Each structure stands twice: as structure tokens, then as C-alpha cells.
Amino acid sequence: MAYIDDREDIISFALSAVASLLKKYNVDPKDVGRIEVGTETLIDKSKAVKTHLMDLFAASGNTDIEGIDSKNACYGSTAALFNAINWVESSSWDGRLAIVFAGDIAVYEEGAARAVGGAGACAMLIGPNAPLVMEPVHGTHMANTYDFYKPDLSSEYPYVDGRLSNGTYTGALDKCYATYRSKMARRFPAAEPVTMDGFDYAVFHSPYGKLVQKCHGRLLYHDWLADPTLPLYAGLTEEATASFKDTPVEKTVSDKAVEKTFVGLGKKLYQERVVPTLTCSERCGNMYTGSLYGCLASLVGGVPGDKLLGKRLAMFAYGAGCASSFFAISVRASTHEMFEALDLEARLAAMEVRPCQEYVDAMNLREKTHTLKDYTPVGSIDDLFPGSYYLERIDDLYRRSYGIVPEKTVAA
Amino acid sequence: MAYIDDREDIISFALSAVASLLKKYNVDPKDVGRIEVGTETLIDKSKAVKTHLMDLFAASGNTDIEGIDSKNACYGSTAALFNAINWVESSSWDGRLAIVFAGDIAVYEEGAARAVGGAGACAMLIGPNAPLVMEPVHGTHMANTYDFYKPDLSSEYPYVDGRLSNGTYTGALDKCYATYRSKMARRFPAAEPVTMDGFDYAVFHSPYGKLVQKCHGRLLYHDWLADPTLPLYAGLTEEATASFKDTPVEKTVSDKAVEKTFVGLGKKLYQERVVPTLTCSERCGNMYTGSLYGCLASLVGGVPGDKLLGKRLAMFAYGAGCASSFFAISVRASTHEMFEALDLEARLAAMEVRPCQEYVDAMNLREKTHTLKDYTPVGSIDDLFPGSYYLERIDDLYRRSYGIVPEKTVAA
Structure with a gap:
């Protein structure tokens, strides 16, 4: 998982991500008319980030x-989007672009949960004629x-x-998918009923991988409930489903037989539809508000050329x-420019793996210093990417100031 | 100013205001498709309110x-709206109503600023065909x-x-009004240039009265700068404006001569256009995110019948x-139903004035208890309006539960 010491905070994350977006897509700062921030790192x-x-x-x-x-745990990013x-x-749109920033520093006290931490952020450009x-x-x-x-x-x-x-996550997925299906049916009454076969990829908020795999299986369970005659379920015997076929959905949230059956059935689909979305979360850990959009970036940053054109994402x-x-996203134009700009593989590969003790030291440093004023961070800036923002100082009135890591220059 | 002890918090405020809105306007809970909260009382x-x-x-x-x-100081309400x-x-609208809740508990440590505290909240129903x-x-x-x-x-x-x-407030008003005027000119090129004469009322975020009066004057200063030939400025002599007429706007933010001149010139207009919006803030003090919409409620709750019909609000x-x-609001239908539902005069009059010491005691109680878990509030519920929600308990995991003040019943 990614971690930081006292040199970064949610503001430096936001400055780094948005400055990078403006640069990579050559956006004139005057052409931006809205910026939304989703974070739970307060x-x-x-005062807003x-x-x-x-x-x-x-x-x-x-x-x-x-x-x-926008604030509610990991959902702030989606509300912002x-x-x-x-x-x-809307009628108040003035013709300019919007930017959505989503990011978090996910830290847990010592103990079992600490392993589901992480850190990460992303910025998205929103406007008409998007891919x-x-x-x-x-x-x-x-x-x-x-x-x-x-x-x-x-x-x-x-x-x-x-x-x-x-x-709660699983139960929420149940409810959302059911509501999505019934709203789709009301809005597009002539269309085929919604099933996961209508999507080429499934992108989940991904606190950790196992939950995502279970939930992908869960969606197949719902499809089976809605129409057990679909080809995917042809091999499901009466015997295999006997223990849960008449159980109400809300009683099967932690049912091991349901989980095993549909995770098993979905194994290949999971590889095709979900695994390509997990690159960032596998490397950075839990990014909270950034998680879902890190998964989206993993997909876009992992597939070059026009190969995503025409695809549909859950x-x-x-x-x-x-x-x-x-909800759903349709890919209506080439995403190759985003693939190039993200340069994801190289950037993730450039992240160094550090000994556990350095991580623990960084956590201890944050724990001791994160409420201080009149404080100058001690963490090194050598590990940050060129162009990144870092916390320079918190003054005696808690006012924060930031520096920028110089772009690397080649020695003469 | 309004104050609370440990019996209320921002969640009880929100529950009270939204429950009251649903009841007064007879809204079927199924007809609500969005609720936005603006608050800085975190x-x-x-976890979102x-x-x-x-x-x-x-x-x-x-x-x-x-x-x-939505979070940024007193602006959260407007972002929410x-x-x-x-x-x-938007295309994602599903035909249902939205509710915006805005409210805050404004408290300051002992000292001069404490006097600009307050407390208050409001809820607004948003949908098509609104007055x-x-x-x-x-x-x-x-x-x-x-x-x-x-x-x-x-x-x-x-x-x-x-x-x-x-x-910062005054400088922001300068910039917003300038941007509003230029955007209006671009969007409606055939219309007359914007002046404050285009508005029947001016509704300001109102932390305290004096700032609002100054800022109303400030808008007249901008109108004069744009067109000194307007009738309102006919009496302004060369002499009266000599000290500032060539000073750049941003240098006059705290210019006493500008302030005196235009507050003086706007005295009558202030009475007509602004004073009717100040009823809530005069009684409740600073409501932070609720302030601007408390001012709007003061106007709507202060004018019966159809008298606001056709009016335009800055x-x-x-x-x-x-x-x-x-921004601007146009009154396109009678607001009498809102006047009746708000019942503002009676409700404000029902607020009791208490001795200063009780206020200080309440502040001390909050100061001592506001971070506690495994805590049962001690404040009386006798002073709360019937139907209000109140904080019943914070358990050992900081989970909060709420009660409802019984509606008054007449003894048999």
C-alpha cells in the first residue's frame, strides 16, 4: 500500500493532482468554471480543500x-462527479470545464485494520464531448x-x-443494483432487462480485492434470481442452489453458499471484467474517495489505443x-490521449517498495505531529515525484504553506 | 442571539428542520429523490449529517x-442549493423533489467575537413550478x-x-457583483445593464447587521462607478466623491469616505430592500450556512398574501x-403558502430571552462535553418546540441517538 509521512497532506495531494491535470491536458486556467473536491481526510x-x-x-x-x-466517507468523489x-x-452552466478532485490518506491505528490502509488521489476533467x-x-x-x-x-x-x-457494502450493492434495474426499466421500457452481460467492465469502490470479487459474484446472483434461464447459469444444478434459492435476498448478504456459487461461476468474467480495473488499488491500497476513480484510471491507463471504444462500464x-x-459509463471516443497522459504503468512502477519499519515510523510521525501548529515537517521530499506539491510549514495560526518538488534537470 | 446547550447538535437540527418541512408541506417521503446538507458544524x-x-x-x-x-464555512448551503x-x-433527474438543509451552531471562545455567535437552521423544498x-x-x-x-x-x-x-467579505462582494454583471451582459446582451434598481430586495449572508448595511452601500458604490448619471446619484457633488473617485475599487474596501457616502445615500433603500430580510438574524444571531436562507425566510415569512409576486431578489x-x-431569485407565484407554513413571527416571538449567565453556563457545558463518548446530555428538553428532535445519548462508540419532544396535548 502507499503511505506518506508528514510531508504530504490532503491539500498537497489536491494541488499535485490538479496542477498535473492542467498541465497534461494543456488546460487554460481561465477555461475552468467549477472544481469539486471529494475527500474524507479533513x-x-x-475551510474547504x-x-x-x-x-x-x-x-x-x-x-x-x-x-x-463534498463529504461522506468514500462517496464524496461520486457526489462531486x-x-x-x-x-x-444545468441552465447555470457557463460553457467552461469542471474538475473533480478525489483523494484520501487512509490510515488506521495499530492492529488488524491497518493493513487495509493506503493513499492516493486523482483529478478528472469534466465537459462536453468527453470520451x-x-x-x-x-x-x-x-x-x-x-x-x-x-x-x-x-x-x-x-x-x-x-x-x-x-x-453494509454488500447490502448497499444489492439495493443499488435493484434500484438501477427498475429505474432503467422505467426509463427505457423497450430495452432488454439489465444484466451484467450488458457491461464490458465492472468498476467497484475497492477497499480491498476480496470484497470486490465477492461483490462481482453477488451481481451474478442477482442476475440469476431475475432470470435463471440465462446461458451463464445453465450449469447450475437444482442441488447447488437448493440451500438459498428461496431465501430472501437480504438474508443472503453473508451466505457462504451464495458467495461460493457465484464467485466460482464468475471466476473467468472477474478476470476479464474486473481485474483490469484493480491496478491502482493493488499498488496504492485503499484510496477511499479516490478508489473507484483509481479503478477507472487503471482501466483507461491499462488499455492503449481505441480498444475501449464502444465499451460500457458498470x-x-x-x-x-x-x-x-x-451507474454506467459509455466509452464514446478513443481514450488513447488519457492512456498516454496517465502513463500509469511507468508511474506505478516508479513507486519504491520500502521496509515495513519505514512505514511504521511514518505512521508514528504522523500520529505525533498531525495536530500541531508552528510545525515544520521533517519528512524528505526526495521520494516525491518531480512537480509534486509538499507541505512546507504550518504556522502558529495553523496556516499551511506548500512547496513544489523541482522538475528533474539533466546535469550539464 | 439563539444558543443551545448539550441537548441539541447539528443532527438534531437537521432532523427537526427536515421533519417539519415534510409535515408542513405534506410531502410523501417517497417523492424525495435528493437531500443536500450544508453545514460547518462538523x-x-x-459520516455525513x-x-x-x-x-x-x-x-x-x-x-x-x-x-x-457540502462544506466550506457559511457557503455550504449555497453549494447545496x-x-x-x-x-x-440534469438528465439524471428522476422527477422527484429535492430538499436542502442548512444550519449551524455558531459558538466562539470567550472574548469579543463571542457576541457574533448564534444558532439556526432551515430546510428548503426544491422542484419544478416553484414560487x-x-x-x-x-x-x-x-x-x-x-x-x-x-x-x-x-x-x-x-x-x-x-x-x-x-x-474578505467586502472584496468578495465586489468581485461577485462585477462577475455577475459581466456574465449577465454576455448572456442577455439586449438587456439593460445590471444595477441594484433591478432588484426589489437584497438578501445578504448576514453574520451581523452592520456589515450588511455597509455592503448594501457598497453595491450602490459599484452602480455609481458604472453609471454616475443614474438618478440616485444626482445629489453626489464633485466634492463628496473627490477623495475616492479615481481610486481603484480594490483600494477602497475599507475606505471610510466611500462607506459613509453610499451607506448614507442608501439609507432609505436599505430600509425597504434589506431590513425586511433581517428578522431571523436579528433574533437568532449568526446562523452561518443558514444565514442567507434565514434572511430569505424572513422576507417570505414577513410578507403575507401575493405581495412578493413579481418581485426580484438579489x-x-x-x-x-x-x-x-x-445570484438572483424571481418570485413567479404567490408565496402565501410559505408565509403560512413558516409562521415566522409567532415562532420567533415564542423564543424566550434568557439571562446572560444561562448562556454562559450553556457554553461552558458544551465546552466540557462536546468531545465525550458514553455521555447522556443533561440539558432540559422543556425549552424545545414540540416536535423537535434532541440528542438522547452518545454511546461508548460515539454513536448518537435522538428523541422527539412530544406534541403538546391538552389535558382532559
């Missing part, structure tokens, strides 16, 4: 940029749950009920607490 | 309700400022630079850090 209860991003636009004189921060797209479709087109139907499920939350404001660490969290967003949506 | 870094509101919809089985929390409206105008119609043009200004922020996560109190905050939203927008 270092201020009032978005306000810090305005520093990237100050030189251009463009201060007319709507949007602030929906908000940015809705703006482009990736959001389809209009969202199947959403929200509820009041205490599966994962951060009520101890003085700590970086969450309160987690791991078992409840997995169950997307499942989840944030504890809980908020979740199932 | 009690969890991850929005998720708690889902409890109000659980009985109906409606969990398909998009939207989470824009998001809700954009959703209704109050948002116009499409927004003039927005955002920047990275440290005028007011909450970096000490363990405290309820903000860091404030009062002088900087006033200057709106100025500001949140420190900073985020700000100038």
Missing part, C-alpha cells in the same frame, strides 16, 4: 470557479449506519466495525455511513 | 435519495484565504481574523476561506 472543519486549489488559478485572474468539498456533470447540464460519457440513470441507496466513521476529531484514525462494514460507488450508487 | 470527519436524515425516510422504504454534505437545482435540471425561481447566472468568487477557519479539530471554536474577514452568499456567489 484537516479543517470549515477547494479554496487551496484557487492558488493554482490566481495568476490567471480566474476566481469565478464554483464548487466546494455527479455535481460537476449536473452543472454542465467517457456518464449515462443518466443512477441507482442510489443511502441509510444511517455506523459501519465506519470518524467521530474522534483529534485522531486521524476511524472507528470501524469491519464485519458490519462488509455487510460503476459502483460506496461510502460508509452510508451512501452508494450504481 | 461532529464527524467522515445527510445519512442521519435517512432515518426520516426509513419507514417509507425510500432509500434512493442522492446528495451528501446549487447542487439540488442543477440535479433537477421562487432561481435565475441561471451566478457571479462567483473563490480564493485561498485564512479569514475564519476551524483547524483545531478538538475545539468547537473557530480561528478568526475579524478585520481580514470583513475585508442574493449574496459568502463563506470564509473563501467562497462567494451573487
Whole structure:
């Protein structure tokens, strides 16, 4: 998993990602009319991370940029994306581009959960005529749950009920997929009923790999329930399904027979439809709000040329607490420019693997220093990519300032 | 100003306001497809206030309700409102209503700033064919400022630079109004140039009254700069404007002569256009995200019958850090149903004035208890309106549960 010491924070993540996006896609800062931030890495209860991003636009004189921060666990990114797209479709749209930033620093106190940490961020450019087109139907499920939350404001660490969290994620997927299917049927009554065969890829919020594989199986279970005559289920014997075929869906959330049956049945499909989306999360660990869009980046950054053209992606967003949506993206033009800009394979390969002790030292350093003011970080900037922003100083009034890692120059 | 003890929190505010809205407007919980929350009263870094509101919809089985929390100081409400409206105008709109909740508990540590505290909340129903119609043009200004922020996560109190905050507010108004005017000119090239005479009312984010009066004057200053031949400025002598007429706008933000001249000139207009919007903030103090919409409620709740029909409102939203927008609302149908539902005069009159010491005791109680878990609040529920939600308990895992003040019954 990726980790950071005291040299980075969510603001430096955001500055790095958005500055990189502007540069790679050659965006004139004046052409941006909205920036949305999704994060659950809060270092201020009032001031938005978005306000810090305005520093990237100050030189251009463009201060007319709507949007602030969206918050609910890992779902903030999806809320931000929906908000940015809705703006482009609204009467208040002024013809300019939107940017969505999503990122988090996922840290856990010492113990079993620490292994599901991670860190990562991404930025997305939103506007008309995009290669990736959001389809209009969202199947959403929200509820009041205490599966994962951060009520101890003085700590970086969450309160987690791991078992409840997995169950809530799975139950939310059930509800979202059901709502998505019924809304699709209402909106497009002439179309074939929704099944996972209608998607070439399935992109999940991916806290860790095993949950994703289970949930891909879960969607096949729903397809089977809706139509057991589909070819994929031809080999399912009466005997194999006897233990659960009459059990209500909500009672099978942690049913091992359902899980085993449909994960097994979906093994090959999982390799084809899901594994290509997991490159970032395998390398960076849990990126919280960045997770789902890191998975999207893994797909786009892993497939060169026009090979994604015409493909259709299922997307499942989840944030504890809980908020979740199932929706679809259609690829309507070549994604090769994004493949080139992402340069994902090389960038992930350039991340060094470090000894566990260095990780533990970094966690201890953060734990000791993350609430301090009048503080100058001690972590090295040598490990950061050129062009990255880093935290330079927190002054005696908690005001933060940032530096930029110089671009590498070749010695004469 | 309004204050609370440990019996209320931002979640109880939200439950009270949204439950009341559903009841007063007889909204079927199934007809709600989006709820947006704007607040800077954060009690969890991850879990959204929005998720708690889902409890109000659980009985109906409606969990398909998009939207989470928007955060940047007092601007969260306006971001939430824009998001809700954009959703209704988007291709993903499913035909249902949206609700925007905005509210805050504004508390300051002992000292001069404590007097600009307050508390309050409101909920708004968003959908097609509304009496109050948002116009499409927004003039927005955002920047990275440290005028007011909450970096000490363990405290309820903000860091404030009062002088900087006033200057930032005023400078933001300058920029927003200028951007609004130029965007209006581009969008409606045949229309008359924007002046404040185009508005019947001016509704400001109102942390305290004096700032609002100054800023109303400030808008007249801008109108004069744009066209000194307008009738309102006929009496302005060369002498009266000599000290500032050639000064660049950004140098006059705290210019006393500009302030005096245009506040003086606008005195009568201020009474007509602004004072009717200040009823809530005069009684409740600073409502942060709720402030601007409390001002809107003051107007709608203060004018019976169809008297607002055809009127046009200027709106100025500001949140420190900073985020700000100038936009307009047109009244296209009678607001009498809202006047009746708000029942504002009676409800404000029913608020009791309490001795200062009780307020200080309540602040001390909050200060001592606001980070506790395994805690049962001690504040009385006798002072809360019937039907209000209150905090019943915070358990040993910081999970919060709520009760409802019984509706009053007449003794047999």
C-alpha cells in the first residue's frame, strides 16, 4: 500500500493532482468554471480543500470557479462527479470545464485494520464531448449506519466495525443494483432487462480485492434470481442452489453458499471484467474517495489505443455511513490521449517498495505531529515525484504553506 | 442571539428542520429523490449529517435519495442549493423533489467575537413550478484565504481574523457583483445593464447587521462607478466623491469616505430592500450556512398574501476561506403558502430571552462535553418546540441517538 509521512497532506495531494491535470491536458486556467473536491481526510472543519486549489488559478485572474468539498466517507468523489456533470447540464452552466478532485490518506491505528490502509488521489476533467460519457440513470441507496466513521476529531484514525462494514457494502450493492434495474426499466421500457452481460467492465469502490470479487459474484446472483434461464447459469444444478434459492435476498448478504456459487461461476468474467480495473488499488491500497476513480484510471491507463471504444462500464460507488450508487459509463471516443497522459504503468512502477519499519515510523510521525501548529515537517521530499506539491510549514495560526518538488534537470 | 446547550447538535437540527418541512408541506417521503446538507458544524470527519436524515425516510422504504454534505464555512448551503437545482435540471433527474438543509451552531471562545455567535437552521423544498425561481447566472468568487477557519479539530471554536474577514467579505462582494454583471451582459446582451434598481430586495449572508448595511452601500458604490448619471446619484457633488473617485475599487474596501457616502445615500433603500430580510438574524444571531436562507425566510415569512409576486431578489452568499456567489431569485407565484407554513413571527416571538449567565453556563457545558463518548446530555428538553428532535445519548462508540419532544396535548 502507499503511505506518506508528514510531508504530504490532503491539500498537497489536491494541488499535485490538479496542477498535473492542467498541465497534461494543456488546460487554460481561465477555461475552468467549477472544481469539486471529494475527500474524507479533513484537516479543517470549515475551510474547504477547494479554496487551496484557487492558488493554482490566481495568476490567471480566474476566481469565478464554483464548487466546494463534498463529504461522506468514500462517496464524496461520486457526489462531486455527479455535481460537476449536473452543472454542465444545468441552465447555470457557463460553457467552461469542471474538475473533480478525489483523494484520501487512509490510515488506521495499530492492529488488524491497518493493513487495509493506503493513499492516493486523482483529478478528472469534466465537459462536453468527453470520451467517457456518464449515462443518466443512477441507482442510489443511502441509510444511517455506523459501519465506519470518524467521530474522534483529534485522531486521524476511524472507528470501524469491519464485519458490519462488509455487510453494509454488500447490502448497499444489492439495493443499488435493484434500484438501477427498475429505474432503467422505467426509463427505457423497450430495452432488454439489465444484466451484467450488458457491461464490458465492472468498476467497484475497492477497499480491498476480496470484497470486490465477492461483490462481482453477488451481481451474478442477482442476475440469476431475475432470470435463471440465462446461458451463464445453465450449469447450475437444482442441488447447488437448493440451500438459498428461496431465501430472501437480504438474508443472503453473508451466505457462504451464495458467495461460493457465484464467485466460482464468475471466476473467468472477474478476470476479464474486473481485474483490469484493480491496478491502482493493488499498488496504492485503499484510496477511499479516490478508489473507484483509481479503478477507472487503471482501466483507461491499462488499455492503449481505441480498444475501449464502444465499451460500457458498470460503476459502483460506496461510502460508509452510508451512501452508494450504481451507474454506467459509455466509452464514446478513443481514450488513447488519457492512456498516454496517465502513463500509469511507468508511474506505478516508479513507486519504491520500502521496509515495513519505514512505514511504521511514518505512521508514528504522523500520529505525533498531525495536530500541531508552528510545525515544520521533517519528512524528505526526495521520494516525491518531480512537480509534486509538499507541505512546507504550518504556522502558529495553523496556516499551511506548500512547496513544489523541482522538475528533474539533466546535469550539464 | 439563539444558543443551545448539550441537548441539541447539528443532527438534531437537521432532523427537526427536515421533519417539519415534510409535515408542513405534506410531502410523501417517497417523492424525495435528493437531500443536500450544508453545514460547518462538523461532529464527524467522515459520516455525513445527510445519512442521519435517512432515518426520516426509513419507514417509507425510500432509500434512493442522492446528495451528501457540502462544506466550506457559511457557503455550504449555497453549494447545496446549487447542487439540488442543477440535479433537477440534469438528465439524471428522476422527477422527484429535492430538499436542502442548512444550519449551524455558531459558538466562539470567550472574548469579543463571542457576541457574533448564534444558532439556526432551515430546510428548503426544491422542484419544478416553484414560487421562487432561481435565475441561471451566478457571479462567483473563490480564493485561498485564512479569514475564519476551524483547524483545531478538538475545539468547537473557530480561528478568526475579524478585520481580514470583513475585508474578505467586502472584496468578495465586489468581485461577485462585477462577475455577475459581466456574465449577465454576455448572456442577455439586449438587456439593460445590471444595477441594484433591478432588484426589489437584497438578501445578504448576514453574520451581523452592520456589515450588511455597509455592503448594501457598497453595491450602490459599484452602480455609481458604472453609471454616475443614474438618478440616485444626482445629489453626489464633485466634492463628496473627490477623495475616492479615481481610486481603484480594490483600494477602497475599507475606505471610510466611500462607506459613509453610499451607506448614507442608501439609507432609505436599505430600509425597504434589506431590513425586511433581517428578522431571523436579528433574533437568532449568526446562523452561518443558514444565514442567507434565514434572511430569505424572513422576507417570505414577513410578507403575507401575493405581495412578493413579481418581485426580484438579489442574493449574496459568502463563506470564509473563501467562497462567494451573487445570484438572483424571481418570485413567479404567490408565496402565501410559505408565509403560512413558516409562521415566522409567532415562532420567533415564542423564543424566550434568557439571562446572560444561562448562556454562559450553556457554553461552558458544551465546552466540557462536546468531545465525550458514553455521555447522556443533561440539558432540559422543556425549552424545545414540540416536535423537535434532541440528542438522547452518545454511546461508548460515539454513536448518537435522538428523541422527539412530544406534541403538546391538552389535558382532559
